[in-house]
Amino acid sequence: MRDDRQRLDKWLWFARFAKTRPAAVRLAGDGHVRIDGRRVTSPGHPLKLGDVLTLALAHATVVVRIVALGARRGPYEEARTLYQRLDGGGDAEAQETGDGGADP
Numbered sequence: 001m002r003d004d005r006q007r008l009d010k011w012l013w014f015a016r017f018a019k020t021r022p023a024a025v026r027l028a029g030d031g032h033v034r035i036d037g038r039r040v041t042s043p044g045h046p047l048k049l050g051d052v053l054t055l056a057l058a059h060a061t062v063v064v065r066i067v068a069l070g071a072r073r074g075p076y077e078e079a080r081t082l083y084q085r086l087d088g089g090g091d092a093e094a095q096e097t098g099d100g101g102a103d104p
Helices: 006-016 022-030 077-081
Strands: 004-009 032-033 037-039 045-048 052-056 061-066 083-084
Touching: 004 006, 006 022, 006 032, 006 045, 006 077
Parallel strands: none
Antiparallel strands: 004 045, 032 037, 032 052, 052 061, 061 083
């Protein structure tokens, strides 16, 4: 993959919207993610800077703009630099989910 793009599941894990990589795969694969308004179901969908993600998590809907691509899953402070919240929400660690997204 090109250096200016990153897999959706990997980015979700790096940005701490999923506790594990398999949970990030489920979140994306189950259709709980929209990129620029379009629903995606492929965990490997490529992301680029400026994409707007809408995440339907179990407890909230989160809207973020990608401002950086991750190199690793670091601490919260590092993960927070990967995106800009557009929905006026608060703490991203409160958004982190391990169950793969929305309730069935």
